[in-house]
Amino acid sequence: MTSDLAETTKRVRSVPGQPDMWAFVLFETLVFTAYFGFYLFYRARSPELFLHAQAQLDLRIGVLNTLVLVLSSWSVARCVQSARAGAYGPALRDASLTALFAVVFLCVKVSEWVRLSSEGNGFDSNDFFTYYYFLTGIHFVHLLIGFVVLGVVVYQLRSPARRDQQLVETCATYWHTVDFLWVLIFALLYVVR
Amino acid sequence: MRFNKRLLVVWVILASLTLAYLWIDHTGADSSGALRSSALITPGVIVIALVKVRIIFREFMEVRQAPVLLCRLTDAWVVLIGVVLLSCYFIGVAIR
């Protein structure tokens, strides 16, 4: 990797990836903000119920999952920078690492769901768990889409005939969105009082 | 490999902000360990989460090097999320 700080400041300031993906990021963030708003509103109206149900969650698992997902985000960021510098081998390695972290996240998430539902806390048990399963579930769907997106990155990086840097950055932008949405969901579901 | 070092620092900051939640959680519980509702913790938690979101925007998503418009737009979004979340929470508390 040859790029250094001086070079980046001289680089023309350009939007990472397709600007179109940023429209998606901002729009989808608005939709999630609305989900969060409803959650906080109803939570504030019946704090006892939510607190009591929230006590069933294990904060350490949430923290672990957040760390794992932020790790995957870091890998994607490295992947983009390696690809930009033409180091496609390390870029592919970082993309696979990202997928690996995402698989860890999914496994932890599913095991948490299994544990909670076996303890009798299902989707329709109470309002807190409705929001819990809904928010983690819709985030889960975004993460599954993220695997397709990572597949596009790997497909692009593997052949010298493709290697479209803009597409790689677009996909990375999507992945980071999944990450920061989780950061918000984690804070709101596990830590908010 | 100066870039990677910067990203590493970013990750360490994000990780420590995440771990800070463990500490908040510890102080938020009373002596018996039961959870308590708190009008102080909630805004704090939301603000920390938004700080993390902004760091992800700036560093991981490379908005730092993007045109000024995108910087402003993402910052505006962070503020917007914060305003919406906090006002939903406090309106809920007020009309409870």
Place this chain on the structure above:
Amino acid sequence: MSAVITPAASVAAPPSRPLYRRIAWHWRHDPKRELWLAWWMLVVFYSLFWLMFFVITRVQPPPQPAADLAAQVHYFRVRHLGIPVGFAVIFCIGGMIATNNALIAYSMRRMSVSPAFAYSYLIMYSLSAIPGLLLLCIALIVGTLRPERDPEAISWLYDFAFLSFDGTMGVFLIGSLIWMLAILLDKNRVFPKWFGYLNLCNGLTEVVVAPCWIFRRGVLAWNGQIAWWLDMVVFGVYTGAFIYLLRSMILREDFGTGPLPELKPGRPDPKAAA
């Protein structure tokens, strides 16, 4: 494809007024008249659709799923005229759904992707009209038909109507994904890529609406703030966007097979390369 007949080369510019003469000119000479006709039917259909559901029949926004039997019977009683008349209009214009889908399928035929995308979308959305719209109308009409009917049976019609309407998800989900994929793969720049991603947002609302089969109250019920109101906002943005983008596609159309030309500022209608 159909035989292309080149219109008479000496077609003068359309008269600017009066309006009916301008419309008549376009009807006779505009090489894009088929596309414009389909586009205007799209606009008329969505306007009437909105008017009928929200104003005449007042069945949207949807009622409470948790309403008791007496309230459900009352619901039909106060709409005993609005529902049959409003939905009669829906049934008269329902065929326009086919031209809407045909125009969208055409947009995919204009792209550089396989025709399979256009055909899949056409078939899926033609199918979707029945569980997603017409069964709701029929169940509500049957509900208003006999106010003296057993309340249990009326309640069944009430659930059937709103759940078939809100709970028909797969065709819209997969249909949106098909359109998204076509747009993202397209090299002819028929649609901007952001609209491709907006299709994903719209498809995801079909995931979010699924819990309406489980909940009778709260934000995820069939009238919930998330499952109905928020999804309706996303759908409104999506519909507005594609009506606008189909219009600009028609303006840019050159009846070729390569990339669609961009609109030049100041010249709203690039001469069709006929």
Place this chain on the structure above:
Amino acid sequence: MSQRRTDGELILLWTLPVTVVIWIASFLLFPGFNPPMSPTMSAEQVAAFYRDPAHLPEIRYSMIVFNWFGVSLIPILALIVLQVRRMAHRTPIFSYALLGCAAGSPALFLVANVCWLLAAFRPERSPELTQLFNDFGWITFTILVPFLIGQSVILSVAIYLDDQPRPVFSRWVAYFNLLVAAALAPAAFVGVSLSGPLAWDGVLSFWLKNIAIAVWIVVMGVAVGQAIYRERAEDREAGDQLVSA
């Protein structure tokens, strides 16, 4: 214009008379159609209709036959779509729209068909439920017009815009289709009243609508048949010229 493959189209075309005969036979066999059941019948009367041992086999067999052959108009619609593709249009929009309409009416008809068969399956069921199935079946059967109206209007516009010296269909077919669409429209108002011309046994909702469908089938069968035979004759001429040249 590249020549399209037309083998077998005549077979599909000549299934139409068979379909018509079967439909008319089943129509006459179903006791609910002659005369059409009155919407003002009480639940007990409706239940008695389905419990009548004379009616029961007629209902079942007529509806089973309708279930088999309800979709058999679709090949004819496909032939019409192929003729529309021969028209002098710049886009395939009309043929797509007609294809989109083709399956709608048979699918709605099958819903009605299933309702009637369900009502006859356990006639000892509570009269309220039998009446519910009967209402649902009749309303669906009467109101299945949107795609029929749609395909008539789309077809008439397509014919109107077919600007060529020898159009595929003559102009009168376009006007005829508009007329049929207008005749079908009142049936959409079937939910408004239980008696009078708009009720499901009324002059407009039952007789006008069903006669319009029957006339449309016959007239369009003849029109599309003429178009197909003409196309084949032209193809043969073109083939002969090619050989002699």
